[in-house]
Amino acid sequence: MDKLISWLEGSFAPKMNKVVENPWILTIKNSVMQALPLIFLGSIFSLLTIPENYLSWWPNFWTPYGWTFGIVSLIVAFLIPYNLLMHKGHKRAAINGGIAGTILFLISLNPQFVADEASMVESGEAAWTRISAIGGFGAGGMFLAIIAGLVAAAVLNRFADFSFFKPTSVIPDFVKDWFNSMLPIGLVTVFGWILTDPKFLNLNLYQLVVAAFMPLQNVVNMPAGFILAMFLFCFLYSMGISTWVLTPVFTPVLLANAAANTALAQAGEATVQNLALFTDATIYSGYLWIGGIGCTLSLVLMMAFTAKSNQLKTLGRACLVPAIFNINEPCVFGVVAWNPIMMVPMWISGIVLPALVFLFTKVIPLGAIPDMLFNMWYCPYPIATMITCGTAGSLLLVLIIFAVSWLIWTPFFRTYDKELADREAKEAEEDDDEDWSF
Numbered sequence: 001m002d003k004l005i006s007w008l009e010g011s012f013a014p015k016m017n018k019v020v021e022n023p024w025i026l027t028i029k030n031s032v033m034q035a036l037p038l039i040f041l042g043s044i045f046s047l048l049t050i051p052e053n054y055l056s057w058w059p060n061f062w063t064p065y066g067w068t069f070g071i072v073s074l075i076v077a078f079l080i081p082y083n084l085l086m087h088k089g090h091k092r093a094a095i096n097g098g099i100a101g102t103i104l105f106l107i108s109l110n111p112q113f114v115a116d117e118a119s120m121v122e123s124g125e126a127a128w129t130r131i132s133a134i135g136g137f138g139a140g141g142m143f144l145a146i147i148a149g150l151v152a153a154a155v156l157n158r159f160a161d162f163s164f165f166k167p168t169s170v171i172p173d174f175v176k177d178w179f180n181s182m183l184p185i186g187l188v189t190v191f192g193w194i195l196t197d198p199k200f201l202n203l204n205l206y207q208l209v210v211a212a213f214m215p216l217q218n219v220v221n222m223p224a225g226f227i228l229a230m231f232l233f234c235f236l237y238s239m240g241i242s243t244w245v246l247t248p249v250f251t252p253v254l255l256a257n258a259a260a261n262t263a264l265a266q267a268g269e270a271t272v273q274n275l276a277l278f279t280d281a282t283i284y285s286g287y288l289w290i291g292g293i294g295c296t297l298s299l300v301l302m303m304a305f306t307a308k309s310n311q312l313k314t315l316g317r318a319c320l321v322p323a324i325f326n327i328n329e330p331c332v333f334g335v336v337a338w339n340p341i342m343m344v345p346m347w348i349s350g351i352v353l354p355a356l357v358f359l360f361t362k363v364i365p366l367g368a369i370p371d372m373l374f375n376m377w378y379c380p381y382p383i384a385t386m387i388t389c390g391t392a393g394s395l396l397l398v399l400i401i402f403a404v405s406w407l408i409w410t411p412f413f414r415t416y417d418k419e420l421a422d423r424e425a426k427e428a429e430e431d432d433d434e435d436w437s438f
Contacts, residue, residue: 023087028146028248031079035072039375042069046373069373073141077105080149081156090160096181100188101152105145107192108205109136136206139255144209152188159184217253220278227354234294234350240337243293254280258373265371272365281370284377285384287357287398292328294346295353295405300331302413309420325378345412353401360397367397
């Protein structure tokens with residue numbers, strides 16, 4: 001165990017931190033985070049659609065849902081090149097980079113906003129329905145948006161210092177910027193045109209990207225893949241590595257699964273078999289990470305109310321309120337990270353708890369699988385469970401998960417607590433001896 005911890009601390013963690021700090025990876029993470037308001041709003045509008053099933057006069061909140069969560073990929077395609085160029089110090093080119101990313105993303109989707117305007121007027125069909133049929137503007141196009149944004153960012157970054165004009169030119173700077181931006185934006189546009197136009201390569205980039213990443217989506221929706229993904233979150237977090245490093249890989253899948261579940265629910269076709277379990281609603285709100293990644297609320301309660309050491313008791317009481325709202329950085333960085341005793345139960349939680357969730361939702365359907373978008377991870381359990389799942393069995397399952405997490409953390413907590421309490425007692429005795437020596 002000591003050798004493993006030494007290797008993780010001395011070799012693995014520094015390399016992972018370098019990955020996290022890479023400007024391109026950092027840009028993807030930050031861009032997705034900046035799009036979170038749209039996801040949060042989409043979650044609210046998704047909740048507001050529920051009364052429509054019972055009240056005929058209730059407005060159709062699926063429309064604002066579509067114009068928030070439904071265009072999240074379009075926004076990310078703009079934000080990635082914009083943020084990268086800002087990070088690289090090319091502020092004058094940042095807006096143009098965002099524009100180029102948006103253009104390339106739209107070319108890649110090749111959307112037909114109004115296929116038959118006459119029929120739409122006749123049927124009264126909403127424009128959004130026709131647009132959203134593509135699926136790419138929302139979560140389904142997230143991978144494509146990331147790729148389009150990165151390509152545009154690379155081109156604009158390469159030409160950031162390019163100018164058609166000499167430094168001594170008397171032409172105003174804003175006019176220079178107009179003409180200088182034409183070349184890189186034109187290159188991005190022509191690149192997308194050649195790839196997608198029927199007279200050239202005629203590639204369906206959206207379908208190609210979806211097909212390329214479909215194996216990942218299929219894997220994480222399987223038992224072993226679901227458990228492995230959750231373990232990876234716990235494993236990295238136990239070493240103080242932000243799990244946001246996984247954002248480029250897992251966030252598009254999480255959002256795509258949520259969108260697919262919502263579509264199935266809207267169509268009345270949602271079943272245990274076809275609903276995806278790997279969603280934010282399941283992981284952060286329905287059952288799994290009670291108190292934060294690693295299901296640490298039980299650990300915080302032990303620290304606050306049963307700890308014998310002053311250190312853990314004080315820390316536990318300080319962490320209690322954040323833990324209720326699923327914020328566990330104070331607990332993880334104060335107790336778990338790089339602590340050989342406390343890292344192990346977090347790893348065990350990352351295996352056992354996801355296995356239980358899969359068992360009691362997919363195999364033995366005790367708890368319901370969330371079929372709505374719900375990205376409000378800060379909503380306390382079990383309130384979030386009732387909102388996203390809404391069954392008595394779901395409440396029972398979340399209690400089972402909490403109880404098992406308590407059992408997992410207990411022996412390791414007691415061992416570490418006793419070690420700290422003994423150390424504190426010894427230090428107190430030494431202080432007393434020093435006082436008497438005077």
